[in-house]
Amino acid sequence: MNDGLDRFRAHLFHDERLGVWLDTSRVRWTADFLDGLEPRLQAAYEAMAALERGAIANADEGRMVGHYWLRAPELAPDPAIRDAITTTLGRVLTFAEDVHAARIRPERASRFRDVLLIGIGGSALGPQLVSAALTSPADRMSVWFFDNTDPDGFDRTLDAIGDALPGTLAVVISKSGGTKETRNGMLEAEAAYARLGLDFAKHAVVVTGEGSELDKHAVARGFLDRFPMWDWVGGRTSELSAVGLLPAALQGLDVEDMLRGARAMDEVTRSRVTKRNPAAQLAAAWLSATGGAGKKDMVLLPYKDRLELFSRYAQQLVMESLGKRLDRQGREVWQGISVYGNKGSTDQHAYVQQLRDGVDNFFVTFLEVLLDRAPQRGDLSVEPGVTSGDYLSGFLQGTRRALDERGRASITITLEALDATSLGALIALYERAVGIYAELVDINAYHQPGVEAGKKAAQAVIDLEQRVLAGLRAKAGTALSLAEVAAAAGSDDPETVFWILRHLSANPRRGVLRVRGQGAEAEVGSPLDWSWMIAAAP
Numbered sequence: 001m002n003d004g005l006d007r008f009r010a011h012l013f014h015d016e017r018l019g020v021w022l023d024t025s026r027v028r029w030t031a032d033f034l035d036g037l038e039p040r041l042q043a044a045y046e047a048m049a050a051l052e053r054g055a056i057a058n059a060d061e062g063r064m065v066g067h068y069w070l071r072a073p074e075l076a077p078d079p080a081i082r083d084a085i086t087t088t089l090g091r092v093l094t095f096a097e098d099v100h101a102a103r104i105r106p107e108r109a110s111r112f113r114d115v116l117l118i119g120i121g122g123s124a125l126g127p128q129l130v131s132a133a134l135t136s137p138a139d140r141m142s143v144w145f146f147d148n149t150d151p152d153g154f155d156r157t158l159d160a161i162g163d164a165l166p167g168t169l170a171v172v173i174s175k176s177g178g179t180k181e182t183r184n185g186m187l188e189a190e191a192a193y194a195r196l197g198l199d200f201a202k203h204a205v206v207v208t209g210e211g212s213e214l215d216k217h218a219v220a221r222g223f224l225d226r227f228p229m230w231d232w233v234g235g236r237t238s239e240l241s242a243v244g245l246l247p248a249a250l251q252g253l254d255v256e257d258m259l260r261g262a263r264a265m266d267e268v269t270r271s272r273v274t275k276r277n278p279a280a281q282l283a284a285a286w287l288s289a290t291g292g293a294g295k296k297d298m299v300l301l302p303y304k305d306r307l308e309l310f311s312r313y314a315q316q317l318v319m320e321s322l323g324k325r326l327d328r329q330g331r332e333v334w335q336g337i338s339v340y341g342n343k344g345s346t347d348q349h350a351y352v353q354q355l356r357d358g359v360d361n362f363f364v365t366f367l368e369v370l371l372d373r374a375p376q377r378g379d380l381s382v383e384p385g386v387t388s389g390d391y392l393s394g395f396l397q398g399t400r401r402a403l404d405e406r407g408r409a410s411i412t413i414t415l416e417a418l419d420a421t422s423l424g425a426l427i428a429l430y431e432r433a434v435g436i437y438a439e440l441v442d443i444n445a446y447h448q449p450g451v452e453a454g455k456k457a458a459q460a461v462i463d464l465e466q467r468v469l470a471g472l473r474a475k476a477g478t479a480l481s482l483a484e485v486a487a488a489a490g491s492d493d494p495e496t497v498f499w500i501l502r503h504l505s506a507n508p509r510r511g512v513l514r515v516r517g518q519g520a521e522a523e524v525g526s527p528l529d530w531s532w533m534i535a536a537a538p
């Protein structure tokens with residue numbers, strides 16, 4: 001009698017067609033856990049089916065949740081949606097073909113060879129994951145990213161693109177069309193093209209909601225093309241809309257395989273037989289590991305360099321979906337599961353020490369890919385009869401075992417190979433697991449009210465900065481105390497004024513202004529007692 005083996009046998013899911021395995025045997029749930037959960041799982045299956053039929057599953061925003069239709073348009077509740085999905089896919093493929101064949105060409109260079117994707121959050125993370133996971137020497141184009149509003153980050157990426165900018169196609173992605181980081185990235189890119197005497201519009205396309213600010217800008221400026229983003233697709237589940245399909249198709253990846261993989265996973269994860277439904281098992285395993293209350297963090301450990309960005313992708317998918325203050329009944333629940341991780345075995349040499357010996361506040365999800373490398377690359381032995389891939393597999397198994405010995409939970413997802421199909425399937429698996437988990441804990445997984453507070457506060461800082469500058473300008477040449485600057489700016493928040501002044505003083509606007517903070521700390525006690533003035537331009 002081997003308890004471990006029996007357990008492994010009992011909790012090992014395999015789908016041959018998908019080439020996917022799921023092992024939940026090391027979650028250590030009690031034998032009756034799944035049985036006890038079954039009525040709630042059945043309710044979750046019904047809710048997911050209603051969602052797929054077009055229910056207003058995102059009640060707060062009054063929206064349908066339709067990412068599953070993207071790979072099965074025939075399921076969409078409305079013919080106009082079906083048509084929009086298929087038409088857009090066709091347009092994406094044709095556009096990419098036209099770019100590859102240089103039928104769509106840049107202003108000066110002979111053809112587009114690079115893509116600069118400008119987006120953030122759900123408008124960048126999926127494309128970043130897919131691009132890194134599936135890149136190969138057969139790529140038709142290289143893909144670069146602006147995914148922040150860090151000026152030095154822009155410069156670094158532009159430096160890396162270098163002389164290739166005239167042959168670079170900018171793909172600006174924003175569902176809302178009003179995200180400041182993306183707007184700033186677009187303006188920075190536009191300026192970079194302009195410095196070369198190039199018209200950005202002749203090198204740019206957008207993916208955005210119809211009628212958004214960005215959409216109007218693209219129309220007004222005459223961008224090369226526009227692709228739609230719909231209100232029934234959430235940013236974090238948009239990889240299989242034009243958001244992800246367009247950059248992937250431009251890179252030369254097989255987007256139809258990606259859709260096929262997701263579709264096949266959807267078919268399996270629609271099952272109402274829990275034993276046959278890997279998304280339900282995954283969600284149940286999360287529930288068991290976290291107590292359904294986020295008590296443990298999800299550590300994602302792909303033993304595959306190409307999947308290193310999976311944890312960043314899943315971080316948004318899981319945390320933006322599940323991190324909610326209120327449940328659907330309006331009760332305060334402070335839900336969520338924290339997600340982190342990079343890749344194995346690299347992380348074994350970083351934080352796995354704590355996972356085995358330290359605080360037990362996590363569960364690991366190992367991601368394994370059976371095919372070590374493309375067969376034509378050979379099978380070099382690093383020791384007699386042993387390959388690097390054997391080590392990778394050995395390290396995964398070793399860590400799984402070492403954690404289990406300490407009673408630390410783990411899940412393992414195994415893919416036979418990593419390609420467009422299996423990546424599409426993996427994305428669909430996590431999308432559905434998140435949906436089911438949200439049903440189990442009764443929260444709306446499809447809104448993100450919490451991100452608004454930070455955006456509003458940031459805008460208030462930008463507005464205050466303008467008033468600070470106006471106040472300083474009005475008294476140019478005079479040294480002002482922090483309280484005087486705040487008063488001149490009409491602000492009762494000197495701390496924020498201090499942050500603004502400190503930042504301004506480090507970043508003089510060339511030829512326009514220089515803000516200087518003065519004062520000897522030793523004498524006056526605190527930088528908050530410095531005096532500030534606007535000095536002549538440097």
Ligand SMILES: O=P(O)(O)OC[C@H]1O[C@](O)(CO)[C@@H](O)[C@@H]1O
Nearest residue numbers: 121122123174175176179235451
């Ligand atoms: O695609 P958009 O509208 O620019 O939004 C980007 C991201 O910002 C968020 O709204 C959060 O601020 C995400 O949900 C979204 O993926």
